[in-house]
Structures are given as C-alpha cells and as structure tokens.
Amino acid sequence: MTTMQPIEIGVVLYPSAQQAAVLGVTDLLLMAGGIATEHAGLEHNPVRVTHWQASSEKTPPVRVFDSSPDLPCELAVVIVPPKLGDPIAPHRVASTVTWLQGVHANGGILASVCAGTFVLAETGLLNQRTVTAHWALAESFEARFPDICVDTDQLLIDDVDIITSSGLMSWTDLGLRLVERFLGPNVMLQTAQVLLIDVPGREQRYYSMFAPRLAHGDSAILKVQHWLQTVEGKDVSLAQLASLANLEERTFLRRFQKATGMTSSEYCQQLRVSKARSALQLGHLSVERVAWAVGYSDPSAFRKVFTRIVGLSPSEYRSRFKPQPA
Structure with missing residues (x-):
C-alpha cells in the first residue's frame, strides 16, 4: 500500500453557520478521498477534514472534529461556510478573523461560501480583489467592503490563495474545485458522477434574477x-x-x-x-x-x-x- 501525508481541509463553525453546508462539504471531500484511495491503492484517505470552532468571541478556533486524528498534517485549506439569516457582525468573529489571517500567512488557502465571504472579507485579504457573492447580498457587501469588487455573474472565483463561491449550495462547486486541485480531474469527475451533481463551470447569472438598487437615497x-x-x-x-x-x-x-x-x-x-x-x-x-x-x-x-x-x-x-x- 502507498502512503502519503493527507491534505487537511478545515471548516470553520462560527455562530449560525449552515450545518447542511458544513456536513455536506465534509462528506463530499471524504468521499472524494475514498475514491482516490481505491484507485491509487493508498493506505489511508488522502483527505483529512477538520472542524474548527471558537469557544468565545475572544478565543481562537480549535479542532472540534477530526476525520483522521492519528495522522500528522497541517491546514492546507480553510472553508468559511454560509450563514443562515443576515451576515454576521464583525465583533462576533474577531478572533476567527485573526486566526484566518494566520492560516493564510502560513500558506493556507482560504475559501468561502455565500455569506461566509463577509467573514473572509473582514481579514482584509480580499481588498483590491474580485470575489463573488450571492446576488441578493451584493449591495450590502459592496456597502460594507467598498475596496472589494463583486462579480455576481460568477458562481465561483478561484484566485489561487482565495476562493469564493456564491450561493448557499455552491459548497458543491467549491468542494469539487478543491478535489480537482488536490486529487486531480479524474477523481473530481468520478465524485460528481457518484453524487449526481454538476461539475464546475456553471455561472450564478443562470439563476440570479435582477435585483435593482433601491436604497441609494436619490x-x-x-x-x-x-x-x-x-x-x-x-x-x-x-x-x-x-x-x-x-x-x-x-x-x-x-x-x-x-x-x-x-x-x-x-x-x-x-x-x-x-x-x-x-x-x-x-x-x-x-x-x-x-x-x-x-x-x-x-x-x-x-x-x-x-x-x-x-x-x-x-x-x-x-x-x-x-x-x-x-
């Protein structure tokens, strides 16, 4: 059997994070790892998924779930899932934002889904970049983060070290993109086929309806x-x-x-x-x-x-x- 150090992909559990996305992307990534294990004859799943949660607004997140606790590795990616309801207030994720900045400084990739992009934007790492967000959140995002360009036509924007995806269910697109990057296109295609989901390449504008700005005051x-x-x-x-x-x-x-x-x-x-x-x-x-x-x-x-x-x-x-x- 072949051995390899697993790729650790973390998911942040901040207040009101959508559990369906957290568990769904966990299952997708571990399933993709299982497919890679079977085809490459690996000794263990090459994907390690961990969940991270801060116990208070002032403490950094710690691991609260680990799919492979006995294997050594370092965080390669951190995913900020979507949130149900309005985007979270900055003070509620202050310690998580500082932690995300540290992960990025150590070479980690940061990724977000839907309203999770608000958390990612608080790091300042998205300034002067183009990101995507759900079309219904675009106006409030632009008002809160004027130094970030929002492209609501795209379902996913991969900027190498920062990946943003738009809708509540776009964790499927994000998960497949990460599978493609770390495990290759063949594993990504097989994972999509098993789960009966579209491969990356869709655009948000296929689904979004025109939502004119009305709160401009003129x-x-x-x-x-x-x-x-x-x-x-x-x-x-x-x-x-x-x-x-x-x-x-x-x-x-x-x-x-x-x-x-x-x-x-x-x-x-x-x-x-x-x-x-x-x-x-x-x-x-x-x-x-x-x-x-x-x-x-x-x-x-x-x-x-x-x-x-x-x-x-x-x-x-x-x-x-x-x-x-x-």
Whole structure:
C-alpha cells in the first residue's frame, strides 16, 4: 500500500453557520478521498477534514472534529461556510478573523461560501480583489467592503490563495474545485458522477434574477425606477425619463448611473430580460413571441442581449429551467 501525508481541509463553525453546508462539504471531500484511495491503492484517505470552532468571541478556533486524528498534517485549506439569516457582525468573529489571517500567512488557502465571504472579507485579504457573492447580498457587501469588487455573474472565483463561491449550495462547486486541485480531474469527475451533481463551470447569472438598487437615497431616480418597473422597461426614451425625474438629460444620466450602477439602457434591458426569463420558464410562447412580448422587434437582437446578460441563449435557458411534466 502507498502512503502519503493527507491534505487537511478545515471548516470553520462560527455562530449560525449552515450545518447542511458544513456536513455536506465534509462528506463530499471524504468521499472524494475514498475514491482516490481505491484507485491509487493508498493506505489511508488522502483527505483529512477538520472542524474548527471558537469557544468565545475572544478565543481562537480549535479542532472540534477530526476525520483522521492519528495522522500528522497541517491546514492546507480553510472553508468559511454560509450563514443562515443576515451576515454576521464583525465583533462576533474577531478572533476567527485573526486566526484566518494566520492560516493564510502560513500558506493556507482560504475559501468561502455565500455569506461566509463577509467573514473572509473582514481579514482584509480580499481588498483590491474580485470575489463573488450571492446576488441578493451584493449591495450590502459592496456597502460594507467598498475596496472589494463583486462579480455576481460568477458562481465561483478561484484566485489561487482565495476562493469564493456564491450561493448557499455552491459548497458543491467549491468542494469539487478543491478535489480537482488536490486529487486531480479524474477523481473530481468520478465524485460528481457518484453524487449526481454538476461539475464546475456553471455561472450564478443562470439563476440570479435582477435585483435593482433601491436604497441609494436619490428620490428622483427612485421615482423613475418605480415607473420603469410598471412599464417593464419597454418603449421608453431618455427624454421621458429625464422629464419624469425633472432633470436635464445629462444630469439624469449621471445620477441614474451613480444610483443604480448602470445606465438607463442597461437597466431597461435587465427588466426586459427578467420578464423574458419568466415567460421562457413558465409559458409556452416561442422565443420570437417572447422577444416581441418584452419589447424587442428583432428576435436576433433579443437573443444577443439575453445571452450576454444570462450566459445562456433563450432556448438553452428554457431547456434548463422549464419545469418538466411529471
């Protein structure tokens, strides 16, 4: 039998951490290790999963679970799982943040899932980087961490020493990415097949719906946003929007982009594509009829805009997300 030092992957148990993610990623990693053990003829599982928990806000985390307590190794990766409810307050994870900084300084990889990225961001190690977070949390994340760029189109961003994933269930994507890195693509593919989950490569924008910024404090722009919602972004002109906001056109454009993070044209495209998603998923109209219904007279232009925003063509989106009859 071949021997090798196991790769230790730790999971942080901070207050209200989602237990389903903690246990799920533990099972995924140990199962992948078992597959590698069988195929490589190893003496023991090459993956060691440990759970770490701080007993108070002032004490660093310690091991509270160890899948291979008799084998020596050092932390290679620490995963910060998602949290149920609102992102955790900084003071509640202060000692954990300091501990994470130390793990990283010693060469460890830090990874997070969904709201766990808020904990990771408190370390300061994400500043000037691009990370991903759940689309519903993006606005609050950007407000709390203005030095970090958030890309909500991506389900997972691997920045070598920092890996962030977006949704509550994206621990599956993170787990498979770690398996691929440490155990190879063959073990990763076999693990995905056994668990019947998609291999890495999905994008968050396949799933996320348009969530406009509304808490920006500009009442004139907010009035326009509410009106655009009622007309679904169809058949509008810059002159109409500026008049509704009681602003000069150039002033309106500047304030609209500052408040919403996008131009008025991009905003209307998002509204129309959001409406098209629902029509494709729940209705039976052809793609051409859907294009016309949401305000596009040219189906080809609609397909281009839809694919750019969603990452899938209208037909691919319908095929993937339309409920199938029992």
